[in-house]
Each structure stands twice: as structure tokens, then as C-alpha cells.
Amino acid sequence: MKTAVSGVQIPAVPIVKFIYEVGFKKIVTRIITIASGKGGVGKTTVTVNLSHALYKLNKDVTIIDANLTSPNIYLHMNIPITPTTLHDAMKGKISIKEAVYLHYLGVKVIPASISLRDLKFKEKKNLTNLIVDLIGTSDFILIDAPPGLNEDTIDALDAGNELLVVTNPELPATVEALRVIEFTRRNWAKNINVILNRYSGKSWELRPKHIESFLEAPIISIIPEDENVKKAIVKRIPVVEAYPESKAASAFMKLAEKLLGIRRVKVRKESAISRILRFLGLAR
Known part of the structure; x- marks a missing residue:
């Protein structure tokens, strides 16, 4: 099976193991947890697309799939089963750096295991402590948190320095988003912003200004309903x-530009050939 990129066929396996070299360049890292009060609002879609948007703006990005029970990043990015995952790092079997893979589209990914065998933990390492080893290796670390407020979500909230809460223009999603925001405010001092996803402006939808007032948090991005x-x-x-x-x-x-505090920058553009060469490690 082949995967088409810009009209060129490349191997179906879209990731390779990322190896950190000695003397790997240290950079300032922003750690952002992306959360939602309920499932189905498009949180993972936001995580995946924001990561690639940041990459297009010349930023090094690592995604962590912190949904340990129902991981979805691999489905969105066509990632095959990998020999090492976040589960292995949380069980203490490996360093988290050994679970990093370079996706052919440019971002780095730490996938979670989809095996039911990995759902049981005798002991589980704290995500915050694991991420310390990744600081300085990417401009951005985006943590795709599980929906709701379970133990794994709380771990993901603790690990991030900033919080993006994804919601839809409907009451159930907004109420659950408030629970996540209020829980975060009571436990940490973090910069909290809201992403309103799948907004079409229909008469029955909650208006952005009403959502902001209810959540007492700014909406920094409105992603329109789009069949694409x-x-x-x-x-x-x-x-x-x-x-x-x-x-x-x-x-x-x-949204990526806003996070970077810029209005408009030159977007990274690559030909299909240069992207394939970089994927194969033959070019930078």
C-alpha cells in the first residue's frame, strides 16, 4: 500500500525512529496541554492540525498522545503500530526519548499504545517528570489530553505550562469545558485560552461572546465547520x-500565528521530493 503526498507515492509507513544526537541543540520549549470537557468536540483534530501549522511556520513540534485508554493520534496521522510508546515510558521500561518518532510530514510524535495489554499499570510514572527529558528538544510540545477529568487528564493538565480548552458552540460541551477550566484554576496558575471548534453561526449555536462570558476565558480561535x-x-x-x-x-x-505572537510569516514550503529526502534522512 502506498500513500500519496503532493502526487508522489511514498512508502505507507509514515514515521521513523527519531534519534537524539549528542549535543542536540537546546531551545526554549513551550508545553501546551490541549484538553476538552467531553469527547467528540474535535480536540485531537485541533492538536494534529495545530502541530502541523506550527511546523509550517518553521517550528519544531512534538505531539504526545496522552490518551492512554483511547488513543487517536495514530488514526489521524496514519501512524502504524510502533515498537515503543508512551505506555512503555510511563511503565519505566524506556526513556520517553526512546518513544519519539518523526512523522513524514515533519512533526515528532510520541504515540500511545493501542494494545489492551498495556492498559494495566503496576506503577505509573508521572507525565510531568517524563517530559523534563524533552525540554529543549522542540519549540512546542503539544499534549493531547484525554477528554473529561479522569486521572490521566489531570496528569496531562499538570504537565503543561499552558492550557488550550477545545469546545463546540453547544451547551453540554461548554459546561464540561467550564469544569476543566475551573479545576485547572483551582490547582495551577496557567495561561488558559479557549478554541471554539466547528462553529457555523447557526441560530441555535451559542455565540462566541456568550461562551467567553460563561467560561471567563478568552476564545483565541474560532475554527469554522468545514467538510474538508x-x-x-x-x-x-x-x-x-x-x-x-x-x-x-x-x-x-x-491560530498558530497567534500563539507565536506574529501576524504573518513565511510558510515553510517543500516539494514532494525534498520532503521524501528529509523523511529518508538524506536532507534537512
């Missing part, structure tokens, strides 16, 4: 890559 997002998920490619001219892709790029 669903089409990209079917292709298992981020919408910013599959449909870069779409409304949703544009919104994700603007």
Missing part, C-alpha cells in the same frame, strides 16, 4: 496539508 476536515480525517492527513486553502486550514494557521 472530515475529508482529511478519512485520508488520515491533517487538513492544513490535505486542503491548505480551506477555511479550517486558514483558521488553524491563524
